[in-house]
Amino acid sequence: MTVSQNLSVGLVVTQRNVLDDLVMEMLEHLGIEYEIVEPTTSRRKHPAVLISRSSPDSMFVAKQHSLLEENIISVDEIVRFDSVLSLLSGTDQRAGDQFDLLVNGEEQKLRGSIKSAFKRLDLPFVFKWYWPGFKPACCVLTHDIDWLTYSPLHKAVFRGPMKPSKSLKLVKSGLLKDRDFGWNIPSTVELEKKYGARSTFFFLTRYEADTLPIFRESLELLKRNDFEIALHGYRASHKNMESLNSELATFKDNTGLAPAGLRYHVLKFRVPDSWLLEVKAGLKYDATFAYNEFFGFRGGICFPYHPFNDSRLPIVEIPTGFMDWTALKRGLRGSKLNSKIEETRELVEKFHGAFVVNFHNTYLNPETFEDVYSAYENILKSVTSRNYWICTAKECAEWWEYRSSTKLDPIADPSGNVTVSSKSNITLVQEKADSAVEEVKAIVA
Secondary structure, three states: OOOOEEOOEEEEOOOOOHHHHHHHHHHHHHOOOEEEEOOOOOOOOEOOEEEOOOOHHHHHHHHHHEOOHHHEEEHHHOOOHHHHHHHHOOOOOOOOOEOOOHHHHHHHHHHHHHHHHHHHOOOOEEEEOOOHHHOOOEEEEEEEEOOOOOOOOOOOHHHOOOOHHHHHHHHHHHHHOOOOOOOOHHHHHHHHHHOOOOOEEEEOOOOOHHHHHHHHHHHHHHHHOOOEEEEEEOOOOOOOHHHHHHHHHHHHHHHOOOOOEEEEHHHOOOOOHHHHHHHHHOOOEEOOOOOOOOOEOOOOOOOOEOOEOOOEOOOEEOOEEEEHHHHHHOOOOOHHHHHHHHHHHHHHHHOOOEEEEEOOHHHOOOOOOHHHHHHHHHHHHHHHHOOOEEEOHHHHHHHHHHHHHOOOOOEEOOOOOEEEOOOOOOOEEEEOOOOOEEEOOOEEO
16 A cells, blocks of 8 residues: 555445435444545545445446445345345334344445455455443343332242242231332442442333332432433323323423433334334433343344434434343243343344343342342343443443444555544454454544
């Protein structure tokens, strides 16, 4: 290389459409820098130039901006657009456990084609790492607060592994009604603080009158420790703007906060209306789009993503992969519960994605649900030991938007040094031939 060369990918846009938006979304997930090129833009040359779908007009523009004609990539020949779009738009309605991360897989195929283009020109293949501090993956801890009380006599309590002596003790407590086994928020906060973690608590706008004192205490505790307080929507707020606005107003009255995002109760969702309502309400993220009775990833992806309608929507979906209620409903207790969690986590780590879990406060009690409580602490131990970035849902969404919108414009000089256009908290990495990645010590131009 005798001259400096930009390391961004060109994306041809002649008449922007939903497929162009889809390619942008995929490139942003992968952290690959791209520049939109149009007939009127300057003719800066790119190592690879992408076309969502080939046409004479798009090929003419691509040739003007490509260093090598062989490196013009027609994405529709690589990626199954129909499948990806149906998953990210929520129109793929297949029920069942979803551990086939089809979108992640299709993105890896696109990534491989781009990497090959760079290799043909003997240029370094660089991209933005997924999480702050070069962390291998992300863990988002969330809690749905459906009730603030819970009876130890509930049938779900006795379906788990429990010694007879403990059962008798719980029956006695239940009959005497001398304890509340359902609040558990203070102990959860202390448990998470032990591992340096903070989580998101989704609160309803209405609880029983006699629980208002502990509701207020919960809010103060979470605010004092900088945990996230968000909305747990219910009733018709997933399909009705008036209902959603009413809940948001009540939530602010109750908490003094405007939530950044929400999760609907029992994962109620109407595609695409729920997303559209949330956008109209000014929310930044949704954490609902998962199946209530199934594990895995309804959107076919373990990255945060922008859902689609006619185009990309300006809201981030946080893809929940595991919920404790699903395990209880399906009778996965003890070691089976832990195995399902690990299956989910290992799949996420394979793609350096977001491991998002939902544990209800009512089940995080070591006396009534010892195996659930233990499983949750095992998650904290596991992600801490593996050096995951542990964050709230709001922090995850904000980081993903920041990473996507920050343009570094990497350039390689004749000596192989890489410069970027701006300083940021984003780690730029280079992928070698053996797929190992290393941090690039880029210089700010």
